[in-house]
Structure formats: structure tokens, C-alpha cells
Amino acid sequence: MDFESISSSCVSASTKDSKTVSLWHWSWTVLSEAATQAFFGDAIFKVAPSALDDFWTFNLEAWKIHSKYPRFAAPKAFNALERSIQAFVDYLRLPKQQRPGACWLVEQLERGMEELGISEPTQCGAMLFSLQNLINTNAYRQCFWCMTYLLHDQALLEQIKKETQPAWDGHTVDMTYLLNNCPLLASFYEEMLRENNEPVGIRLVADLVTIGGKELQPGRKLLMPYKQLHMDQTVFGTNVNSFDARRFLNDKSLERSTSWRPFGGAKTHCPGRFLARREVYMFLALAIFRFDVKLVPRRGESVPRFPCADTSIPAGGLLPPKQGNDVFVEIKRRNP
Incomplete structure (x- = not known):
């Protein structure tokens, strides 16, 4: 993940020392190429x-x-x-x-x-x-939303930089440090999932049962959207409709709550959740320490706007931005 390797497919403009890219496509290109090569x-x-x-x-x-x-x-x-x-x-x-x-x-x-x-x-x-x-499927979408939140909140970006700086040696990242010594980063990551993830659980009805006045027949499949749990004010606070990077830092019991299901649960608890966190942490650290990254407006607009998630499709995971709601950033080489 360096300046020269930024794929031309996601670049809309460039100079010797800067490239304007689609954050959505850049996240996809970096994550998919790296993961596919690592596995195959x-x-x-x-x-x-x-x-x-x-x-x-x-x-x-x-x-x-x-x-x-x-x-x-x-x-x-x-x-x-x-x-x-x-x-x-x-x-x-x-x-x-x-x-x-x-x-x-x-x-x-x-x-x-x-x-x-x-x-x-x-x-x-x-x-x-x-x-x-x-x-x-999901890691690149996590990177997109994380970078979007950081770039739209410079104070938060500086706090994350300060917390993660000891993990950066000028060339690469100490993942152990990021995982064990960066509580704000961890809370920020969980909040991103709460806001932009729409996981769905699937269960097979084994016996006749009535739930909420509805009789469920044996052999039927039950779909359980978890997003509603993540918007429960009695669990996550009255500001559930706002992004709060410190929510999980201020209340550490939230990660253990039965209402917190970002990766499903039981037999369908996503085994890739550990890899995904590491991928996102690595992407964020390399992006903010190797480059100077700033928002640029979409074509025909005067100021950058925060994208809207596309809730019109049954994603079953991390939501994409609505069509036409991509984020564009200018990436510059950072002087040593």
C-alpha cells in the first residue's frame, strides 16, 4: 500500500505527488488484492x-x-x-x-x-x-466507513493518530500494539459497525413455538435482523442515531451485551471477525501515516458531503453508500 501502487482504476486525477481517488474503489482495490494474494x-x-x-x-x-x-x-x-x-x-x-x-x-x-x-x-x-x-465481502466496506468518519472529523482523526503513533515505526505497523493499546481505536471500530452494519441471523425452527403472538412451525427458517438491537436506546443510550466514537470506551459492558451482535452469534458467529479487524486497523494506520489524505468535493459540488448508507437493499452485512454518494480524497506523498 504505497503511492505508486494506487490502482489507476480508482484515480480520477493525478499529479507527480498527488492522486485524487474514489475512497470506495481504493478501499476495495487495496483490501481485495491483498487478501486474495495472501490466501491464493x-x-x-x-x-x-x-x-x-x-x-x-x-x-x-x-x-x-x-x-x-x-x-x-x-x-x-x-x-x-x-x-x-x-x-x-x-x-x-x-x-x-x-x-x-x-x-x-x-x-x-x-x-x-x-x-x-x-x-x-x-x-x-x-x-x-x-x-x-x-x-x-465486508472488510473493504469497513475501511471505507472508518476513513469516511475520520476524514469528516479532524479532531477524532488527530486523537486516533496520537493513540496509534507508537505502533508506526516509519515503515510498517505493530499490529499487537494496535490491538492491545488503542482503546479509542477499538471503540471507534465497534461504533462504525453499530452504525453501518446490518447483520442477519438465521435459525431453523425445531419445535412449534409462539413468539410475539406469532406461531412458528417446525422446519421453517427464521430471519433475525440484528440492526434493531443496535439501535436500542435502553442499551446504547439516547443518542443511538448519532455516531459516538467513544460509546464503547465510555461503557465497556456494551461489547458483552446480548444486544450487541455485529457478527451474528452461536454457530453463525462470523469466524472472519478477527481477520477483518486486523485488516481494517492495518489499512487505517498505513493510510494516515504514509499519506496526507484530505477530502475533496464530488464533481459538481463545492464542499465534501458525508455519504448516506444504502439501506434499500438487504445487504446482510456492511452497507454500501448510496449510488452517487462516493467519497473522494486527495492522497499526497508524505515527506519522511
């Missing part, structure tokens, strides 16, 4: 140069498939899904010695499929794509 190595990009473009399309359109749209009503989603699965089919067809750099989890997943006798190419490709979907 470089081979996936060699067999499928457009793998990230296809997954980007799928990521934005996937809710239509989950909502049972027919193919004719969601062609982008279905086509991107098929191309993404095919990318991993082609990846698995390469001899293993031509796929160096795959992480332990990918190797174990492949070995497990072999031991179970799962050899049909499309099925194996779909299994690896499900992992790709897991690691790349």
Missing part, C-alpha cells in the same frame, strides 16, 4: 486476470441472488458468479507446484475435498470461491 498466491491472477473485477461485480449484485431474483432480472450477478467460479476451476487445474503462495487454510480445504472424494471441477471451484467471498 499470484496464480489466481495469472489464470484469471479479471478475477477481482468479476468478484467486485458479484459483491455489489449478490443480494439479488440471495433474494431469489431470476436470472433475467439479475444477469450481472449470475454472470459474475459463473466467471468467478470458473476462475477457481482454472486455478485448481494448475499443478500444485504452479500454485505457490497459497495459505494453509486453502491447502487444507483442497486436501479435505480430495479426502471426501469431491472432484467435480465446478463444485471444487465453488468451494474456493465461497472462501474468496468470505474474506472479501
